[in-house]
Amino acid sequence: MNLSIPERSEYLKILSDSDQKIMGVLPALYPRELLWAFDLHAAEIWDPPGDILHANAHLQTTICPVVKKSLEFILKEPDVINTGYLFPHTCDSLQNLGTQVKDLIGVSLPVYTFYNPKGSFNNTTTKYYREILQNFQSMLEVSYGTLDSEKLQAACLLGHRIDSRLMDIQEARQTDRLLLGNQEYFQLMRAQEYLLPKDYMSLLEQVEILDQPSEGAKARILVSGILPPSPQILDFLDKLGVSIVADDLLAGSRRLPKFPMDPPDSPLDYLTDRFFILPPCSTRGGDLDERLHQLNKRSKSSKAQGVLFDLVKFCEPELFDHRLLVKTLREQKIPVLTLETELDSHLSGQDKTRIEAFIELLFEMVPR
Amino acid sequence: MHNLYFAGVDVGSLSTDVCIIDQSGKVFSEMVMPTGVNGSEAAERAFDASLKQADLTRTDISAITATGYGRASVAFATGKTTEISCHGVGAHQLFPKTGTVIDIGGQDSKVIQVDTHGRMLDFAMNDKCAAGTGRFLEVMANRLELDLDELSNPLNIKGESAPISSTCTVFAESEVISLLAKNTPREEIVHGLQRSIVNRIWGMVTSIGIQGEVTLTGGVAHNRGLVALLEAKLGLSLNIPDNPQTVGALGGAHIACRAYHSTLESSTT
Numbered sequence: 186m187n188l189s190i191p192e193r194s195e196y197l198k199i200l201s202d203s204d205q206k207i208m209g210v211l212p213a214l215y216p217r218e219l220l221w222a223f224d225l226h227a228a229e230i231w232d233p234p235g236d237i238l239h240a241n242a243h244l245q246t247t248i249c250p251v252v253k254k255s256l257e258f259i260l261k262e263p264d265v266i267n268t269g270y271l272f273p274h275t276c277d278s279l280q281n282l283g284t285q286v287k288d289l290i291g292v293s294l295p296v297y298t299f300y301n302p303k304g305s306f307n308n309t310t311t312k313y314y315r316e317i318l319q320n321f322q323s324m325l326e327v328s329y330g331t332l333d334s335e336k337l338q339a340a341c342l343l344g345h346r347i348d349s350r351l352m353d354i355q356e357a358r359q360t361d362r363l364l365l366g367n368q369e370y371f372q373l374m375r376a377q378e379y380l381l382p383k384d385y386m387s388l389l390e391q392v393e394i395l396d397q398p399s400e401g402a403k404a405r406i407l408v409s410g411i412l413p414p415s416p417q418i419l420d421f422l423d424k425l426g427v428s429i430v431a432d433d434l435l436a437g438s439r440r441l442p443k444f445p446m447d448p449p450d451s452p453l454d455y456l457t458d459r460f461f462i463l464p465p466c467s468t469r470g471g472d473l474d475e476r477l478h479q480l481n482k483r484s485k486s487s488k489a490q491g492v493l494f495d496l497v498k499f500c501e502p503e504l505f506d507h508r509l510l511v512k513t514l515r516e517q518k519i520p521v522l523t524l525e526t527e528l529d530s531h532l533s534g535q536d537k538t539r540i541e542a543f544i545e546l547l548f549e550m551v552p553r
Numbered sequence: 554m555h556n557l558y559f560a561g562v563d564v565g566s567l568s569t570d571v572c573i574i575d576q577s578g579k580v581f582s583e584m585v586m587p588t589g590v591n592g593s594e595a596a597e598r599a600f601d602a603s604l605k606q607a608d609l610t611r612t613d614i615s616a617i618t619a620t621g622y623g624r625a626s627v628a629f630a631t632g633k634t635t636e637i638s639c640h641g642v643g644a645h646q647l648f649p650k651t652g653t654v655i656d657i658g659g660q661d662s663k664v665i666q667v668d669t670h671g672r673m674l675d676f677a678m679n680d681k682c683a684a685g686t687g688r689f690l691e692v693m694a695n696r697l698e699l700d701l702d703e704l705s706n707p708l709n710i711k712g713e714s715a716p717i718s719s720t721c722t723v724f725a726e727s728e729v730i731s732l733l734a735k736n737t738p739r740e741e742i743v744h745g746l747q748r749s750i751v752n753r754i755w756g757m758v759t760s761i762g763i764q765g766e767v768t769l770t771g772g773v774a775h776n777r778g779l780v781a782l783l784e785a786k787l788g789l790s791l792n793i794p795d796n797p798q799t800v801g802a803l804g805g806a807h808i809a810c811r812a813y814h815s816t817l818e819s820s821t822t
Contacts, residue, residue, distance in 0.1 A: 513763075515675070534622045535661055539678055542637040546673050 188391060190372050197228055197265040202379070208297075209266040211255055211474050212411075213435050213468065215273045215299050216318055216456050221340035221382055223267060229378035231412060231436060232528040233258040236283045243285060249499040250528045251411070252278045257285060262293060265419055268328075269295035275468045276502050287417070299325060300541045303470035306461040314457050332454070341449035341456065343382050347395075348459075350389040351377075359487035362396035366423045371413040374437055383489045404544055407489035409433040409510070411482065411503055414495045417532035418524070418540070425544055431487035433480050435503075443479070467502040476506065477513055484519070491520035491547045493540075498527050520547055557615045559813065561643075561805020562596050563636060564588060564623030566686060567659030569595040571603035572633035572802035573614070574808060578646065581605035583799045600629070616813040618805035619682070634808050635667055636801045637676050643692075643804025644768040645671025646791040649679070652765015655754060655783075655791075655804030657773035658688040664757040666764055671804070677757040681686050686750075686772050689722050690783070696729050697739055704743055713738075715745035725749060747779040751786050758787070768792040770800040 201207055208220060220227045232235030233254050240256035259270060270292070272283030280298070287296035299321055302310040322332055351374075358365040358370060365373065373392065377385050403426035408414060408474045413434055414422070422429065432438050442462045449455035464479050484492065492514055496503055507523070514521050522543040524536055555700035557576050561568040565588060573582040584603040588595045596619070604610060618764070620639040627633075638660070642655040654665040656719055666674040679686075692708050694704045718724045725746070731741050750773070767789060773779060774797035784791055794800055 312753060520675070535678065538622065538635050538637065542635040542673065542678075543637060545638050546675070549672065 188369060188373060188388065189505075190376050190388065190545055191384075193272065193379070194234075194265070197379060200226060200264040201267060204270045205381075207266055209259070209263075209270045211270070211276050212251060213440065214301055214460070215271055216321065216453070216517060217333075217343045217382075218340040218456060219318065219325070220271075221343070222337035223325050223334075223530055225325070225329070226381055227271070228266065230258055231378065234529070243290065244282075247478065247499050248278055249497050251497060252282050253502075254528060256282060256286070259292060259315070260290070262281045263535045266294065267383075269297060271297045271299060273296070274300040278501070291293075292331065295328070297321070301460075301469065305472060308449065311457055312321075313510045314460055315453060318453055318456060332444055337452045338384075338449065341452045343386065343447050344459075344461060345378070345455075346444065347382060348441060349387065350386070352445060354389065354392055354395060355431075355438060355441070357394045357497045359483075361397040361400075361430075362434070364393065364395070364399060367419040367427075367429050368423055369415060369421060370429070371437075375413065378436075404428065404548055405430045405435065405489050406491050406493050406547070407431045407480070407484050407487060408493045408495060410495040411435045411497045412495070412528070413437060414493070415526060415528075415532065418495070418526075418536070419533055421537060421540060425541070427544060429493075430489055431483045433464070433476075433483065435466060435468060439464045440484075450483055458475060467506040473506055473509055477510060480510070480514075481517075491522065493543070494521065494523040496515065496523065555815070557608060557810075558607075558613050559806045559810040560600065560614050560617045561639065561802040561807070561809060562600055562617060562619050562621075562627050562630060563639065563799070563801040564592045564596050564621040564627060565636070565659050565801075566622055567691075569599040569621070569799060570598045570799045570802040571599045572799050573603055573607045573609065573811065574803070574806045575599060576814075578807065578810075579709070580803070581612050582785070582800045583796050583802070585796075585798050588623065593626040593628065594768040595725065597629075598621065598625045615799050616732040616809035618809040618812070619802055620805045631700070632809060634805060634814055636677070637663055638673050639641070639804035639808060641667040641673045642671040642753075643800035643802070643805065644770055644792070644794070644808050645809055646803060647794050647800065648768050650764060650766040651768045651792065655767060655769050657687060657750070657757070657769070661688050661773070662754060664754070664761055665817050666761060671722055671807075675761050675762045677712070679753060687771065689725070689750065690746070690773065690776065692722055692726060693729060697733075697742060698724055699743070700738070701775075702744075703776055713741045713744065714748050715741045717742070717749045718743040743778065747776065747782050750779055751782045754783065755786055763787065763789075766792055768795050770793070770794060772798045 193214045205226055207228050209246055210229045210232055218228050237253045237257050239260045239316040242251045243251055243330050263412055274280045283298045286292060302313050304310055326332060408429045443457055494507060511521050558573055558575055559572045568585050569588045574580050582603040584599050586599040610615050616631045619627035619633045620636045624633045638654045640654050643671045645650045656663045661678055663676055663678045668674055690704060715737050717728050717765040729742055769791045774793050
């Protein structure tokens with residue numbers, strides 16, 4: 186199946202040239218519908234291309250490449266970002282980067298912060314989340330005028346449609362009813378980081394979901410971590426006949442509610458409820474037992490035979506969870522492979538060996 | 554019935570190793586040659602030399618498994634398997650009670666758990682730095698102006714040992730230079746280097762655990778001082794093959810033999 190997915194930088198350039206207001210958004214969780222309601226397009230910055238040169242002057246060597254590459258991108262003051270930057274409190278490094286960019290480095294565009302609550306759903310956290318939503322709305326109103334409540338309602342409805350379609354696609358992926366290789370599937374998932382929501386919804390509608398399962402892949406794995414594996418790894422897995430049938434990625438299923446929601450009635454209630462039914466996540470101080478439970482559940486429903494952890498180097502929140510997740514999965518006799526990657530890095534011979542050995546292990550490819 | 558022969562060709566970063574066996578598992582040739590800059594040519598060269606040693610020709614070989622980091626470059630192989638699986642099978646052939654294999658290779662080191670057929674159950678692999686590998690010892694031998702044999706002298710494991718980093722070869726080399734400048738005795742430095750590799754291996758061992766007998770493979774198994782330290786750290790005796798460098802190739806040859814018979818069986822049923 187060939188999906189026509191526009192290339193990120195070209196697409197954003199066309200939008201910017203047509204006077205679309207574009208805000209650069211750092212990973213990972215933010216009230217996208219609120220931005221849409223102000224006609225602001227959220228273009229996410231995860232791993233902008235290019236070498237890290239100037240950012241190193243501002244950051245420690247042990248900071249993750251997502252933060253470094255984002256800062257490198259911001260320091261260039263790219264034309265396509267024309268309204269400001271939003272820094273959600275995903276981890277301490279990103280939070281500190283927001284402060285640094287705003288107060289120390291200084292950029293010509295406004296810098297916004299959004300401090301997501303850590304911890305689980307309770308009266309205090311929901312009340313806090315409602316407050317920061319309203320504060321964020323007030324901040325945007327200073328620059329973009331009073332919020333049109335009908336626009337917010339429409340944005341929430343569109344967000345709800347995108348979530349529902351993504352859930353269907355994810356379910357189809359787990360049950361072999363999607364004719365997409367690893368490379369194409371994750372291109373589709375990541376297109377939400379930069380396409381206008383209406384364009385993304387049109388793209389999702391083009392995806393063909395089969396009524397019956399197709400011939401399943403030779404090997405089925407679940408991938409966990411922050412970002413999907415690099416294109417080189419995805420291509421290598423495609424060549425080996427290995428399908429990533431499910432994920433536990435921050436840039437993947439951890440941004441999608443655990444179960445379908447009713448269509449929005451009251452927008453702010455909807456956004457609050459949605460935030461608290463997202464799957465457990467290391468970046469929100471989520472319950473590790475629940476994350477393990479979700480991982481097992483997803484692994485069983487997708488019939489994954491092993492778990493591949495693809496970790497971004499120096500990603501502290503994820504590294505804290507990883508050790509215990511691996512230990513528990515091993516105790517459950519679930520095969521596990523961990524790769525540690527830097528963004529843009531090539532696939533080394535050693536990593537190829539690790540992946541191939543993992544596949545040999547999963548499928549008992551060595552005869553008795 | 555005439556004899557059937559099988560080969561394993563292990564193209565590693567430092568050496569290319571070939572092993573030829575017959576269907577009973579009897580070894581007819583073991584060859585170790587430097588890989589140099591061209592893995593493909595090294596494989597051809599080592600395979601031809603191995604055939605000559607066994608008094609065989611290419612047409613006598615029924616199946617060949619290529620392994621090692623250069624396995625993709627072995628055009629004449631009939632199958633490819635990672636060195637992790639090959640070391641597991643090879644070690645199991647030599648020591649059937651092997652449950653864990655520690656392979657210290659030229660550019661990486663691995664701890665591999667295997668089942669009763671020598672098939673891999675789990676593994677840990679260190680490749681972020683040459684620390685804890687054969688290359689690390691080569692660099693240090695050069696710096697200390699010792700040959701690898703001199704670097705492998707068994708030492709009193711309770712003797713003095715210079716503190717040396719186990720995380721980075723470049724840092725460790727700087728530390729060695731500083732120690733030499735302070736006139737630290739070379740045997741203390743050697744002891745420190747061996748301890749540094751053992752600490753690196755220990756990290757991997759603790760991540761996946763030890764089961765059954767432990768077999769040490771790879772050229773570093775020739776280093777008697779390091780073996781003594783590793784045995785003390787693990788609290789057990791290690792199985793040391795006579796030719797630790799060719800264990801991967803031996804495993805490859807056995808995998809070629811198993812695959813050949815498995816294909817034969819499935820085509821006749």
